[in-house]
Amino acid sequence: MIDKKKVTSEKAVLIGVVTQLQDEDQSKEFLDELEFLVNTAGGVSIKRFTQKLEKPHPKTFIGSGKLEDVKRYIDTHHVGTAIFDDELSPAQLRNIEKVLDCKILDRTNLILDIFAQRAQTSYARTQVALAQCQYLLPRLTKLWTHLDKQKGGIGLRGPGETEIETDRRIVRDQIDVLKKRLKVIDKQMAIQRKNRGKMVRVALVGYTNVGKSTLMNVISKSDVFAENKLFATLDTTVRKVVVKNIPFLMADTVGFIRKLPTQLVESFKSTLDEVREADFLLHVVDVSHKNFEDHIASVNQILLDIKSADKPTMMVFNMIDAYTHETIDEDDLVTEKTAEHYTLEELQKSWMSKMGNNCVFISALHKENLEDFKSRVYEEVKKIHIQRFPYNNFLYDEYSEEEA
Known part of the structure; x- marks a missing residue:
């Protein structure tokens, strides 16, 4: 049976490199993630094309021979798009376009396109527009022909302003407008955060598509958009949550990803401010992903970059219902483990439980072990609450049994 979606979807080839810093396994994983990004974009x-190089070619990213192979395949199979798994320099982009003669995207451009699709609020759209302009500015070519009819005449001859210079000026002006707009919104959001009073603030952080929004919906009984796609959530959602007798604010933030474009980190400053200003972080991990340790490292690096790595953090290993790894019991070399062999007790005794000082294993989708999760969150929020409101300690002696 023909998949109608594949018939109507834009066809693309993926191009990556194997280098000293990125071995074959890593290259394959990055291309798997790039393919997921392509599917998310529609x-x-x-x-796929890969080439072993000491480092990406400075002119064409891959060698000229491999680029010719890509060219032949594109022409033969009528492919309209070539997507590279790293950010291309303006020179690389121009050189590749001359050879392939098709639409050229890199990982950064693809992520920006997905963000543009996913942005729902005017704030998110402004952030994405700024990131796109900042990415576009050094890569401008003669994309438009709006000056085709501008010609010199008597008294008008001279150096004038070329089309590319005009385009750059237009984009720079647009960047200035968007930055001013964001400053206004940033001030409004800062006031909103201050107006939330002294309530304890908890932020969900983690790699993209690990189930943060699903967990948010379960805990806060809200209806945050959740979907099995990368960057399903762009707009930060803040909900009031009550566990036992303590109210606190929980924020669902945009998911992180490896090779996150620097333009997005800058333009999504206010979104990341929710993380910076949080009292406690819930680092959600898709434990069923074979490379979840790399995801943890990537998130930790971004937290370090935004000066939030030293905040109190709980590791929340999500999707335990889908965990099928074979290293849960390193002493058992005979019995082949299957998903049904892995009990919650086994996971709690595994090496994963030692990855942080505070870990919990759950399935947000199937609501497994959520009571333990709530109790742990309660204890952490309670510590912060007591420090902030030392005269309200009597509240913890007796509390309502009704939980969120």
Whole structure:
């Protein structure tokens, strides 16, 4: 049966490199993630090209011979898009376009396109527009022909302003407008955060598509958009949550990803401010992903970059219902483990429980072990609450049994 989606979707080839800093396994994983990004953007990947190089070619990213192979495949199979798994320099982009003669995207451009699709509020759209302009500015070519009819005449001859210079000026002006707009919104959001009073603030952080929004919905009984796609959530959602007798604010933030474009980190400053100003972080991890340790490292690096790595943090290993790894019992070399072999007790005794001082294993989708999760969150929030309101300690002696 023909998949109608694949027939109508934009066809693309994916191109990556194997280098000293990125071995074959890592390259494959990055291309898997790139393919997921392509699917999220509405396209379909039909072919992958990789090449072993000491480092990406400074002119064409991959060697000229491999680029010719890509060219032949694109022409033969009528492919309209080539997507590279790293950010291309302006020179690389121009050189590749001359050879392939098709739409060229890099990982950064693809992520920006997904963000543009996913942005729902005017604030998110402004953030994405700024990131796109900052990415576009050094890569401008003669994309438009709006000056085709501008010609010199008597008394008008001279150096004038070329089309590319005009385009750059237009984009720079647009960047200035967007930055001013964001400053106004940033001030409004800062006031909103101050107006929330002294309530304890908890932020959900983690790699993209690990179930943060699903967990948010379960805990806060809200209806945050959740979907099995990368960057399903762009707009930060803040909900009031009450566990036992303590109210606190929980924020669902945009998911992180490896090779996160620097333009997005800058333009999504206020979104990341929710993390910076949080009292406690819930680092959600998709434990069923084979490379979840790399995801943890990537998130920790971004937290370090935004000066939030030293905040109190709980590791929340989500999707335990889908965990099928074979290293849960390193002493058992005979019995092949299957998903049904892995009990919650086994996970709690595994090496994963030692990855942080505070870990919990849950399934947000199937609401497994959520009571333990709530109790742990309660204890952490309670510590912060007591420090902030030392005269309200009597509240913890007796509390309502009704929980969120």
